[in-house]
Amino acid sequence: LLNAALSDEWARMTALIAECLGLHFPPERRNDLERGIREAAPELGYEDAAACVAGLLAAPPGNAQIRVLASHLTIGETYFFRDRPVMEALAETVLPELIRARRGGEQRLRIWSAACCSGEEAYSVAILLHRLLPDLRDWQVTITATDINPRFLQKAAAGTYGEWSFRGAPAWLKQQYFERTGDGRYTIVPEIRKMASFTCLNLAKDAYPSLATDTNAMDVVLCRNVLMYFTPALMREVTGKLHHALVDGGWLAASPSESSAELFAQFTGVNFPGAILFRKDGAVRPAALPPPAWTPRPEPFVPAAMDFPSPMPSVAQAFESAVETEAPVTAQPSLAAAQSLYREGRYAEAADTLRVSAADHPRDGAFFSLLVHALANQGRLADALAWCERWIAADKVNCSGHYLRAVVLLEQGDRVEARMSLQRAIYLDPEFVLAHYALGNLARSSGKPDEADRHFANALLLLHGRPPDEPLPESDGLTARRLAEFIASLTATQGRHDS
Numbered sequence: 405l406l407n408a409a410l411s412d413e414w415a416r417m418t419a420l421i422a423e424c425l426g427l428h429f430p431p432e433r434r435n436d437l438e439r440g441i442r443e444a445a446p447e448l449g450y451e452d453a454a455a456c457v458a459g460l461l462a463a464p465p466g467n468a469q470i471r472v473l474a475s476h477l478t479i480g481e482t483y484f485f486r487d488r489p490v491m492e493a494l495a496e497t498v499l500p501e502l503i504r505a506r507r508g509g510e511q512r513l514r515i516w517s518a519a520c521c522s523g524e525e526a527y528s529v530a531i532l533l534h535r536l537l538p539d540l541r542d543w544q545v546t547i548t549a550t551d552i553n554p555r556f557l558q559k560a561a562a563g564t565y566g567e568w569s570f571r572g573a574p575a576w577l578k579q580q581y582f583e584r585t586g587d588g589r590y591t592i593v594p595e596i597r598k599m600a601s602f603t604c605l606n607l608a609k610d611a612y613p614s615l616a617t618d619t620n621a622m623d624v625v626l627c628r629n630v631l632m633y634f635t636p637a638l639m640r641e642v643t644g645k646l647h648h649a650l651v652d653g654g655w656l657a658a659s660p661s662e663s664s665a666e667l668f669a670q671f672t673g674v675n676f677p678g679a680i681l682f683r684k685d686g687a688v689r690p691a692a693l694p695p696p697a698w699t700p701r702p703e704p705f706v707p708a709a710m711d712f713p714s715p716m717p718s719v720a721q722a723f724e725s726a727v728e729t730e731a732p733v734t735a736q737p738s739l740a741a742a743q744s745l746y747r748e749g750r751y752a753e754a755a756d757t758l759r760v761s762a763a764d765h766p767r768d769g770a771f772f773s774l775l776v777h778a779l780a781n782q783g784r785l786a787d788a789l790a791w792c793e794r795w796i797a798a799d800k801v802n803c804s805g806h807y808l809r810a811v812v813l814l815e816q817g818d819r820v821e822a823r824m825s826l827q828r829a830i831y832l833d834p835e836f837v838l839a840h841y842a843l844g845n846l847a848r849s850s851g852k853p854d855e856a857d858r859h860f861a862n863a864l865l866l867l868h869g870r871p872p873d874e875p876l877p878e879s880d881g882l883t884a885r886r887l888a889e890f891i892a893s894l895t896a897t898q899g900r901h902d903s
């Protein structure tokens with residue numbers, strides 16, 4: 405009887421771990437699960453594995469506990485230029501083609517190493533880009549690297565590795581991109597280190613793609629050697645969300661053992677020597693949107709302060725409120741239709757739906773916000789910026805328009821103007837927490853850690869006063885609790901490295 409009860413507890417624990425971390429422990433890996441729980445128990449405040457299982461089953465783990473569990477249950481096996489054929493496909497075809505297509509236009513590239521472990525994968529891509537772009541300075545390169553395990557992220561941000569991380573790496577790697585430490589290890593050179601930014605993100609639970617966490621409009625996503633640990637349902641959910649996170653024509657790289665045609669059915673599989681990569685082939689879109697078919701209203705003859713709008717709903721809130729709120733019959737169907745297209749990752753169609761009904765929504769924040777998100781998620785920054793400006797012209801004192809304008813400007817590399825827009829957003833709404841967070845990120849990446857700390861402290865202060873599980877305005881579903889954790893992980897992993 406005791407045995408049956410125990411095995412029932414472990415079965416429930418297996419289900420709980422699958423739900424919270426996405427990790428699948430089939431019966432043959434039960435020992436791994438038990439070992440991980442045993443190791444995590446003291447850190448979680450339990451005497452032993454049995455007490456830990458009972459405690460976690462009685463009260464499901466919060467995010468902090470999930471991270472502790474992740475640091476004992478995940479496998480941190482990785483190395484530089486792992487899986488050469490994939491790296492060669494990136495180096496010889498995918499990245500050069502992207503570079504050729506962008507050169508002379510909007511010179512930007514966005515890469516996401518999802519489940520980056522200790523950073524070798526993200527730095528490998530950074531090194532490839534460094535070699536492919538002699539004019540790197542004139543490019544806006546974003547390498548977002550995320551993992552669930554904070555310990556791995558700390559190692560990634562420090563950028564110091566032992567010999568084992570270089571197995572199979574080309575000989576020039578250490579010579580050109582690493583400095584020897586006193587204890588026979590190697591630290592990545594600052595020029596490469598600052599190209600990648602590392603944050604904690606749980607692929608099983610967190611909201612993505614999102615402008616706020618820089619997980620949208622990606623050209624290349626590497627999600628390798630992690631899907632294999634997930635349940636089949638989660639594998640499908642994650643590949644669907646990564647599909648949304650890519651621009652049309654963007655690429656997904658999985659490991660060869662994970663590259664099943666069925667799982668990646670929504671992509672086009674492209675064969676390279678020894679590797680297969682998956683391309684998102686969306687409908688062909690026009691290069692730029694025509695200007696809106698309406699003219700902004702003239703400035704209202706009232707002082708700005710009296711014309712202060714009610715707080716702008718987030719995209720997620722807008723989805724929900726669309727069903728409940730009463731709105732002009734002509735306007736509502738197009739917004740609701742666009743919201744549902746957006747949820748499905750059909751950003752181009754969502755934008756088209758909104759654009760054709762622009763005249764019905766001259767000052768509607770939910771409408772503009774969704775349109776700007778839909779354009780930005782396709783990487784159509786010039787269009788997104790133009791609509792932010794139309795939104796601001798129509799409604800000068802709305803803080804969301806200024807915030808989204810800043811996010812787009814940052815992506816275009818215009819830090820000065822972006823900073824001013826963020827300050828404007830905060831002037832209009834001192835409690836606009838994402839603007840404080842973005843100012844912190846901007847200061848950090850500009851090598852001003854003290855200023856960054858001040859902005860992050862302001863953001864944390866505001867976050868503590870908010871309901872923890874409520875999505876933040878303009879965040880694509882990021883909650884106050886998760887943003888506080890993001891800020892904590894940034895401070896812990898990157899701290900002063902970027903200065």
Ligand SMILES: C[S@@+](CC[C@H](N)C(=O)[O-])C[C@H]1O[C@@H](n2cnc3c(N)ncnc32)[C@H](O)[C@@H]1O
Binds near residue numbers: 481483521606630
């Ligand atoms: C074997 S490593 C892969 C590292 C690298 N992508 C590679 O292919 O070399 C697997 C990584 O997935 C991470 N991971 C596991 N579950 C995750 C989740 N739910 N969300 C994000 N990362 C996760 C682990 O922490 C670990 O760093």
